[in-house]
Amino acid sequence: MASKSRWxxxxxxxxxxxAQRKREKExxxxxxxxxxxxxxxxxxxxxxxxxxxxxAPPKKRRRLSNDQQDDESATEPQSKERQDKPAxxxxxxxxxxxxxxxxxxxxxxxxxxxxEGSYGWVSRAKDIxxxxxxxxxxxxxxxxxxxxxxxxxxxxxxxxxxxxxNIVYLxxxxxxxxxDEYSGINHAxxxxxxxxxxxxxxxxxxLVMDFLEHDLKSLLDDMREPFLPSEIKTLLxxxxxxxxxxxxQWIMHRDLKTSNLLMNNRGEIxxxxxxxxxxxxxxxxxxxxxxxxxxxxxxxxxxxxxxxGTEIDMWSIGCIFGELLTKEPLLQGKNEVDQVxxxxxxxxxxxxxxxxxxxxxxxxxxxxxxxxxxxxxxNPPLLPRAKxxxxxxxxxxxxxxxxALNPSSRPNTQxxxxxxxxxxxxxxxxKEMFPTFPSKAGMEKRRRRETPEAxxxxxxxxxxxxxxxxxxNPSSEGGETGAGFTxxxx
Amino acid sequence: MANPSGLKYLSNALxxxxxxxxxxxxxxxxxxxxxxxxxxxxxxxxxxxxxLLRLSQDIISQAVVTFTRFWIGAEGGSxxxxxxxxxSAAALYMTAKLSFQPTSPRSVLNVYAFLLSQDASPLWxxxxxGSPETPPAPETxxxxxxxxxxxxxxxxxxxxxxxxxxxxxxxxxxxxxxTLTYLQTLGVSSSAVARRSFEYLNAAxxxxxxxxxxxxxNALAVAAIYLAAREEGVxxxxxxxxxxxxxxxxxxxxxxVGMRSMEGFARAEREKWQGRTIPMVVDQVDGEIERRRMMxxxx
Numbered sequence: 001m002a003s004k005s006r007w008x009x010x011x012x013x014x015x016x017x018x019a020q021r022k023r024e025k026e027x028x029x030x031x032x033x034x035x036x037x038x039x040x041x042x043x044x045x046x047x048x049x050x051x052x053x054x055x056a057p058p059k060k061r062r063r064l065s066n067d068q069q070d071d072e073s074a075t076e077p078q079s080k081e082r083q084d085k086p087a088x089x090x091x092x093x094x095x096x097x098x099x100x101x102x103x104x105x106x107x108x109x110x111x112x113x114x115x116e117g118s119y120g121w122v123s124r125a126k127d128i129x130x131x132x133x134x135x136x137x138x139x140x141x142x143x144x145x146x147x148x149x150x151x152x153x154x155x156x157x158x159x160x161x162x163x164x165x166n167i168v169y170l171x172x173x174x175x176x177x178x179x180d181e182y183s184g185i186n187h188a189x190x191x192x193x194x195x196x197x198x199x200x201x202x203x204x205x206x207l208v209m210d211f212l213e214h215d216l217k218s219l220l221d222d223m224r225e226p227f228l229p230s231e232i233k234t235l236l237x238x239x240x241x242x243x244x245x246x247x248x249q250w251i252m253h254r255d256l257k258t259s260n261l262l263m264n265n266r267g268e269i270x271x272x273x274x275x276x277x278x279x280x281x282x283x284x285x286x287x288x289x290x291x292x293x294x295x296x297x298x299x300x301x302x303x304x305x306x307x308x309g310t311e312i313d314m315w316s317i318g319c320i321f322g323e324l325l326t327k328e329p330l331l332q333g334k335n336e337v338d339q340v341x342x343x344x345x346x347x348x349x350x351x352x353x354x355x356x357x358x359x360x361x362x363x364x365x366x367x368x369x370x371x372x373x374x375x376x377x378x379n380p381p382l383l384p385r386a387k388x389x390x391x392x393x394x395x396x397x398x399x400x401x402x403x404a405l406n407p408s409s410r411p412n413t414q415x416x417x418x419x420x421x422x423x424x425x426x427x428x429x430x431k432e433m434f435p436t437f438p439s440k441a442g443m444e445k446r447r448r449r450e451t452p453e454a455x456x457x458x459x460x461x462x463x464x465x466x467x468x469x470x471x472x473n474p475s476s477e478g479g480e481t482g483a484g485f486t487x488x489x490x
Numbered sequence: 491m492a493n494p495s496g497l498k499y500l501s502n503a504l505x506x507x508x509x510x511x512x513x514x515x516x517x518x519x520x521x522x523x524x525x526x527x528x529x530x531x532x533x534x535x536x537x538x539x540x541x542l543l544r545l546s547q548d549i550i551s552q553a554v555v556t557f558t559r560f561w562i563g564a565e566g567g568s569x570x571x572x573x574x575x576x577x578s579a580a581a582l583y584m585t586a587k588l589s590f591q592p593t594s595p596r597s598v599l600n601v602y603a604f605l606l607s608q609d610a611s612p613l614w615x616x617x618x619x620g621s622p623e624t625p626p627a628p629e630t631x632x633x634x635x636x637x638x639x640x641x642x643x644x645x646x647x648x649x650x651x652x653x654x655x656x657x658x659x660x661x662x663x664x665x666x667x668x669t670l671t672y673l674q675t676l677g678v679s680s681s682a683v684a685r686r687s688f689e690y691l692n693a694a695x696x697x698x699x700x701x702x703x704x705x706x707x708n709a710l711a712v713a714a715i716y717l718a719a720r721e722e723g724v725x726x727x728x729x730x731x732x733x734x735x736x737x738x739x740x741x742x743x744x745x746x747v748g749m750r751s752m753e754g755f756a757r758a759e760r761e762k763w764q765g766r767t768i769p770m771v772v773d774q775v776d777g778e779i780e781r782r783r784m785m786x787x788x789x
Binding site: 091094102146157160163173285286 | 501502504509517563584588590592594595642645646650654657659661738
């Protein structure tokens with residue numbers, strides 16, 4: 001039978017056996033539920049008979065603790081301190097979390113499709129029992145030989161941990177198949193040797209998250225005018241505060257971009273899509289270089305740095321800041337090489353003063369810098385003022401430091417939040433005063449503009465040849481004037 | 491006021507009353523003492539496999555906690571449906587995958603093939619004869635290619651089942667690091683106390699009282715320090731120092747008793763099963779239950 005199971009699908013006999021097994025399984029389960037019910041009944045009767053106040057033994061443990069405190073402070077005067085300042089004896093109680101099995105996705109009624117991202121598929125849905133509107137995100141199961149995709153596991157783990165007002169709230173995980181089906185499969189498995197798909201039990205996993213009306217990308221696309229300076233300040237401060245929390249919990253997001261920032265009609269912005277997020281440590285673990293969507297990817301990643309840190313998120317923040325100011329993505333490279341040239345065109349090329357070690361990065365070896373580097377003053381140098389005409393000096397300073405080529409020159413989230421930019425006029429606009437916008441996600445299909453996607457996991461990091469960044473490629477046709485040097489696009 | 495959600499990092503999900511009073515296995519007719527024995531053996535198996543896989547103790551500890559959580563409650567896993575050895579392997583594999591030291595299905599399955607070998611295993615509850623004098627034949631503990639292929643499917647499927655059963659709650663906060671912080675706060679510089687505390691904490695992972703799913707890490711840390719300091723004769727401050735770490739006397743007392751009973755419990759288990767193996771797969775559990783039933787009827 002074991003040798004036959006490879007063809008089990010088209011063998012009616014085996015199918016019958018499987019069906020039989022499944023039936024048995026179901027019966028067993030029903031019997032189990034029944035038995036548990038009986039047990040519960042018996043327990044209830046026992047409880048009722050035994051004593052009136054037997055409520056809950058596990059709560060008892062916690063309750064007793066409090067009781068004891070009360071009792072002791074009431075009856076035992078031995079501890080003077082306790083009587084003197086009972087408030088000081090208040091012990092911190094951790095929030096008590098519980099766990100339970102995943103619910104079925106049928107508890108939600110799907111309303112409309114929102115978007116297809118690189119890491120899954122999102123739709124608006126209604127919780128049937130509570131009528132709350134939520135966003136359902138289907139995890140991509142890539143049938144990997146390693147089982148449940150680690151990116152999905154990390155996304156769930158980091159989101160569950162990252163409870164912050166500026167991070168999208170993950171309510172629960174639901175699944176697409178019932179308990180019976182999978183326990184049946186498991187049983188069958190111990191007898192039959194192989195079944196075709198490595199994980200049919202979890203091919204439908206959904207994250208249930210709070211629904212937000214907008215993502216920042218489509219909002220910017222649809223707006224006639226960019227946000228006001230005071231609004232940008234509020235948005236940026238919220239973004240930084242969410243990211244500050246993530247970094248304080250040792251989580252790197254690794255895919256910050258405007259389409260991953262959600263916004264509601266109450267002026268609140270929340271970081272979403274943790275498909276690339278992961279814990280890091282000190283010393284840092286081995287990390288993949290294939291992170292962050294190209295337009296938001298930092299120069300050290302593009303130059304192939306094997307070690308990187310939270311600075312890559314700060315670079316993305318800089319890109320987002322620029323995008324909020326101009327309404328257009330700041331650095332829209334066509335490929336890695338083009339991205340690097342666009343970056344250098346904006347910031348000026350790296351020098352040994354601004355970025356001492358960049359020459360040792362793997363992809364920097366092929367990088368040929370122009371002979372006469374225009375050496376802008378300051379470290380990091382200020383970005384060209386002409387590009388951001390309506391930004392204050394403080395704002396330009398913050399933006400320039402976020403977009404510093406040298407990762408160690410970039411400020412961390414704390415330093416950003418303390419930046420004078422947030423305290424000068426115009427002050428950040430109160431969230432309540434934010435304008436509202438018609439929600440595309442709420443009612444209709446999103447218009448999708450072509451933006452590059454986050455790199456796919458499992459790819460090899462490309463060995464890039466940056467020889468052509470500064471016009472080394474003779475076949476290139478178009479040219480563009482950059483910051484003090486000529487740039488040709490391949 | 492600091493964001494209270496930051497505390498998630500230091501705290502764990504705990505089992506509820508319902509989960510502690512009903513287990514899926516007991517509903518399926520596994521007696522509580524048999525369940526305790528099997529779970530105890532399973533935690534040891536996980537620990538041993540983690541050591542052979544050269545995973546660091548924090549990963550192993552997290553895997554043991556995940557393994558323990560899986561069996562708890564009426565909606566948890568039943569020993570008559572899932573094999574302990576599979577859940578142990580999948581918990582370890584999944585925890586390592588999320589950690590900084592991922593490991594491959596093949597390594598995991600190789601290690602489990604060795605540990606579950608009735609001839610070669612160093613574990614008393616699998617190979618009661620103890621290590622043989624002459625090395626056993628390799629085929630008694632080596633994984634065949636076919637065994638690997640089928641084992642991998644079971645491993646990955648069990649991983650999904652664990653995730654579903656726990657609602658993807660893979661977060662496990664451990665008491666070890668805060669134990670060191672507390673020791674520093676208490677001004678204890680003795681490394682013997684630190685070592686002994688860790689020994690208590692690691693032993694408590696195997697506790698039949700399920701200490702890691704009923705108590706928060708700070709309480710476990712305080713109890714381990716209390717015991718270690720007493721044993722090593724290191725005097726701590728006179729006052730009720732545990733309250734500084736948000737543990738009350740009652741909880742401390744319970745944990746101290748629980749941790750100290752570990753040694754006796756382990757001894758008793760070994761005596762109880764003297765010369766016999768503890769069931770590691772569903773069929774063996776069924777067999778053991780049948781055997782006990784026959785014994786009862788015979789008497």
